[in-house]
Amino acid sequence: xxxSVASLFQATELGQxxxxxxxxxxxxANGSRRFRExxxxxxxxxxxxxxxxxxxxxxxxxxxxxAYAGRDELRDMTELVRLFAGSLRMPLMIDSTTPSCIxxxxxxxxxxxxxxxxxxxxxxxxxxxxxxxxxxxxAAVVALTINENGMAxxxxxxxxxxxxIHDIAVNEFGLRPHDILFDPxxxxxxxxxxxxxxxxxxxxxxxxRIKAELPGVxxxxxxxxxxxxxxxxxxxxxxxxxLHEAVEAGLDxxxxxxxxxxxxxxxxxxxxxxxLDLLFDRVxxxxxxxxxxFIEHFTETDGENTxxxxxxxxxxxxxxxxxxxxxxxxxxxxxDQLNILLTRNTPLxxxxxxxxxxxxxxxxxxxxGEILLPFVLKSAEVMKAAVSFLEPLMEKDESEAVTKILLxxxxxxxxxxxxxxxxIILSNNGYQVxxxxxxxxxxxxxxxxxxxxVDIIGLSGLLVKSAIVMQESMPQYEAAxxxxxxxxxxxxxxxxxxxxxxxxxxxxxxVYCADAFAGLKAVREFEAGTLAATTYNASSTPKRxxxxxxxxxxxxxxxxxxxxxxxxxxxxxxxxAVLFPFINEQALFRGRWGYRRGKMGxxxxxxxxxxxxxxxxxxxxxxxxxxxxxxxxxxxGYFPCRSEGDALIVIDxxxxxxxxxxxxxxxxxxxxxxxxxxxxxxxxxAGFFVVTIGPNISExxxxxxxxxxxxxxxxxxxxxxxxxxxxxxxxxxxxxxELGFVGDSPDTLTGYAVQEYRGSxxxxxxxxxxxxxxxxxxxxxxxxxxxxxxxxxxxxxxPEQTTSAIIAHHPQAKYFAV
Amino acid sequence: xxxxxxxxxxxxxxxxGDPMNDIPPxxxxxxxxxxxxxxxxxxxxxxxxxxx
Numbered sequence: 126x127x128x129s130v131a132s133l134f135q136a137t138e139l140g141q142x143x144x145x146x147x148x149x150x151x152x153x154a155n156g157s158r159r160f161r162e163x164x165x166x167x168x169x170x171x172x173x174x175x176x177x178x179x180x181x182x183x184x185x186x187x188x189x190x191x192a193y194a195g196r197d198e199l200r201d202m203t204e205l206v207r208l209f210a211g212s213l214r215m216p217l218m219i220d221s222t223t224p225s226c227i228x229x230x231x232x233x234x235x236x237x238x239x240x241x242x243x244x245x246x247x248x249x250x251x252x253x254x255x256x257x258x259x260x261x262x263x264a265a266v267v268a269l270t271i272n273e274n275g276m277a278x279x280x281x282x283x284x285x286x287x288x289x290i291h292d293i294a295v296n297e298f299g300l301r302p303h304d305i306l307f308d309p310x311x312x313x314x315x316x317x318x319x320x321x322x323x324x325x326x327x328x329x330x331x332x333x334r335i336k337a338e339l340p341g342v343x344x345x346x347x348x349x350x351x352x353x354x355x356x357x358x359x360x361x362x363x364x365x366x367x368l369h370e371a372v373e374a375g376l377d378x379x380x381x382x383x384x385x386x387x388x389x390x391x392x393x394x395x396x397x398x399x400x401l402d403l404l405f406d407r408v409x410x411x412x413x414x415x416x417x418x419f420i421e422h423f424t425e426t427d428g429e430n431t432x433x434x435x436x437x438x439x440x441x442x443x444x445x446x447x448x449x450x451x452x453x454x455x456x457x458x459x460x461d462q463l464n465i466l467l468t469r470n471t472p473l474x475x476x477x478x479x480x481x482x483x484x485x486x487x488x489x490x491x492x493x494g495e496i497l498l499p500f501v502l503k504s505a506e507v508m509k510a511a512v513s514f515l516e517p518l519m520e521k522d523e524s525e526a527v528t529k530i531l532l533x534x535x536x537x538x539x540x541x542x543x544x545x546x547x548x549i550i551l552s553n554n555g556y557q558v559x560x561x562x563x564x565x566x567x568x569x570x571x572x573x574x575x576x577x578x579v580d581i582i583g584l585s586g587l588l589v590k591s592a593i594v595m596q597e598s599m600p601q602y603e604a605a606x607x608x609x610x611x612x613x614x615x616x617x618x619x620x621x622x623x624x625x626x627x628x629x630x631x632x633x634x635x636v637y638c639a640d641a642f643a644g645l646k647a648v649r650e651f652e653a654g655t656l657a658a659t660t661y662n663a664s665s666t667p668k669r670x671x672x673x674x675x676x677x678x679x680x681x682x683x684x685x686x687x688x689x690x691x692x693x694x695x696x697x698x699x700x701x702a703v704l705f706p707f708i709n710e711q712a713l714f715r716g717r718w719g720y721r722r723g724k725m726g727x728x729x730x731x732x733x734x735x736x737x738x739x740x741x742x743x744x745x746x747x748x749x750x751x752x753x754x755x756x757x758x759x760x761x762g763y764f765p766c767r768s769e770g771d772a773l774i775v776i777d778x779x780x781x782x783x784x785x786x787x788x789x790x791x792x793x794x795x796x797x798x799x800x801x802x803x804x805x806x807x808x809x810x811a812g813f814f815v816v817t818i819g820p821n822i823s824e825x826x827x828x829x830x831x832x833x834x835x836x837x838x839x840x841x842x843x844x845x846x847x848x849x850x851x852x853x854x855x856x857x858x859x860x861x862x863e864l865g866f867v868g869d870s871p872d873t874l875t876g877y878a879v880q881e882y883r884g885s886x887x888x889x890x891x892x893x894x895x896x897x898x899x900x901x902x903x904x905x906x907x908x909x910x911x912x913x914x915x916x917x918x919x920x921x922x923x924p925e926q927t928t929s930a931i932i933a934h935h936p937q938a939k940y941f942a943v
Numbered sequence: 944x945x946x947x948x949x950x951x952x953x954x955x956x957x958x959x960g961d962p963m964n965d966i967p968p969x970x971x972x973x974x975x976x977x978x979x980x981x982x983x984x985x986x987x988x989x990x991x992x993x994x995x
Contacts, residue, residue, distance in 0.1 A: 667976070667977040667978035668978055669978050669980050669985070669987070670964045670976075670978050670979055670980050672961075672963040672964045672980065672981075672982035672983075672985070673963060673982075674963075675965075709951070709952045711947055711949070711952040712948075712949065712950060712951055712952045715947070715949035715992050716949035716950045716951075716990075721949060721992050722992040722993055723992070727993075727995060874952060875952055875953070875954055878948075878951050878952040878953050878983055879953060879982075879983060880983075892985060940983060942985060
């Protein structure tokens with residue numbers, strides 16, 4: 126178990142990989158005038174602003190203190206905690222010594238917070254009340270080394286007091302050592318108090334001894350106390366140098382203004398020496414002590430160090446700036462940073478030590494729901510650009526052995542968005558990816574797997590049929606003697622299918638991957654030697670519901686509508702703009718594009734949509750028309766028909782085509798054929814269509830992919846999918862009008878999503894008629910070749926952005942799944 | 944709170960429930976059974992976003 130604290134939104138480890146855990150200090154009524162004034166005006170929203178600034182500045186946890194004379198601490202704290210809990214990602218530190226106030230906050234805080242603080246000032250009364258609460262609510266607690274004699278000044282006193290507190294908290298109240306953060310107190314070395322000349326040393330030694338003598342506990346300091354009484358600029362430098370020394374001595378957490386931490390690398394050698402002299406009371410000039418020398422030095426240099434004029438980038442280490450470029454998905458200035466880093470790092474070290482860990486961090490953030498897929502792709506673009514810049518600078522033999530992965534979309538399947546997302550994620554996490562493309566025969570995959578000597582094979586496919594292709598190919602891979610584990614991904618796959626149908630025929634692990642990040646996880650497991658075949662446990666997986674009509678009783682007396690014509694027509698003159706009102710924006714933004722609301726508040730999400738998403742959407746709509754990206758074309762017709770059992774016999778002139786539809790195995794045993802009348806009932810009519818938006822947008826999409834514009838690639842692809850659906854929705858409405866169903870259009874887009882109109886359209890390949898073989902007779906009837914649509918050997922339509930359907934006019938006909 | 948399916952745009956409204964899956968009115972989204980899926984496109988609950 127990793128000791129952590131948590132907000133409603135995230136867990137934060139107390140022991141950060143890169144210490145210290147930064148605890149923001151500006152929301153303290155005693156420490157910040159701005160905060161105090163807002164509090165005195167009951168301006169809690171204003172207080173939240175400061176909290177958000179601290180979060181943006183990099184605080185991991187926020188200390189909140191509202192204890193101020195004349196104020197109702199309990200009311201202020203509970204108001205602030207409630208407000209902050211809903212708005213801040215970082216967990217809170219409840220800074221109060223009043224047990225009733227602490228308990229009120231613990232009760233309402235939706236996570237694990239830290240209580241600040243306990244001590245032995247009153248001989249052990251209050252500490253016992255607070256420890257009981259900390260135990261009851263499972264919190265963590267800060268312990269100050271204060272006893273009945275006051276604040277512990279010497280290392281010995283600090284350690285002794287810590288030990289006494291540890292005894293009470295752990296032995297009496299059952300807290301675990303890692304629930305406690307000991308603060309051995311910091312006193313200023315800047316006020317000229319002779320008794321405090323060695324204060325830094327006493328505190329640093331206490332840190333070392335507490336860590337050594339009380340195993341498992343954490344340590345904390347209010348770092349900026351070290352520099353009280355000094356000028357603001359010199360304080361920042363002294364705080365930074367002291368922080369560095371404290372971390373070296375074992376400091377885990379620091380209460381500090383996150384915005385004012387100066388990286389040690391930004392402190393000049395000379396300034397640093399001055400700080401160290403003061404901290405360790407090193408007398409170099411017998412005429413004046415280190416404090417006077419320090420003050421004199423910084424009086425001279427203070428003027429020229431108005432660092433507010435510097436940009437943020439300049440103030441941070443270039444390593445951190447590069448990592449931020451990747452995490453923020455920001456390409457501007459990237460090459461400058463790389464050039465700076467190249468003066469002291471090899472290209473390979475920049476990739477392995479900075480870029481790859483940065484991308485992993487991005488992946489982790491995505492995994493925790495803290496960033497959205499579009500932003501991951503922006504980061505991957507930066508990664509790609511950085512690697513492309515560095516690669517020519519690398520020695521040939523410098524590129525070390527990395528895991529090699531082959532990717533392919535299986536035979537008969539043209540869908541490549543899923544496979545390409547996997548390539549983006551894997552290649553930008555430092556792996557060597559061979560992307561063979563779409564419609565790949567088994568033989569080619571085997572040949573290339575041998576040729577490239579790959580470690581892992583990844584297969585993708587959207588179609589139900591592709592799942593079968595994968596299943597049938599596994600014995601072939603086995604017979605060919607391949608030993609690379611096989612990762613399988615695709616919309617039609619389930620862990621059950623993979624475990625039961627794909628795992629057994631192949632000796633090496635066959636692993637189901639739900640998305641690109643599951644693929645990344647599998648590759649890492651392969652490297653760690655822990656990759657295992659997918660297993661399926663029926664009892665732990667709920668059986669999915671099967672929504673749909675609950676009765677099989679279908680009204681046989683519905684009048685057959687009169688059709689405007691029988692046979693087929695082709696239409697090419699459709700203005701793309703008429704489709705826009707039919708675009709399912711919710712599915713586009715949230716589903717296709719990945720701009721999910723997730724943990725955001727309603728307002729924050731609305732802002733994101735209006736600021737980032739809608740402008741992109743408007744631009745695509747403009748380009749759809751101006752650049753002829755969308756060329757809607759339709760092949761459609763009406764045909765006399767009759768149902769016979771599970772089949773629909775469709776009459777096309779002198780020919781009869783048989784469409785056989787599956788019937789539900791469970792009640793109510795629905796089948797599409799049931800919605801049409803039999804010969805005895807007088808026969809019926811059926812509509813069919815094939816609609817396409819043409820090949821241009823697919824080409825534009827692939828150009829974006831080839832140009833490594835990952836973000837726009839995903840966006841344009843998603844747009845093309847949804848506008849194809851919009852065309853189907855639009856044309857279905859046209860056909861309902863032709864059939865005379867006037868005034869049955871839904872009022873809202875949601876109305877279309879839930880079929881608030883007469884009848885239904887069933888897409889081939891979808892749940893009510895999953896078999897794509899129906900495309901064959903339909904192509905005979907509709908001749909969609911005339912609008913540029915053809916079929917693959919797996920009965921899939923090309924171009925990709927094409928869809929087909931049979932239209933039933935029966936009012937009871939609605940979606941269902943077989 | 945209402946939730947929206949990110950795949951098809953169907954809105955689950957607790958006030959209405961979901962007759963297609965025999966979910967009575969007044970059932971909170973969080974209280975839907977594990978085996979519940981979108982009545983329109985069969986997406987599982989993790990494919991839903993809060994709406995209000």
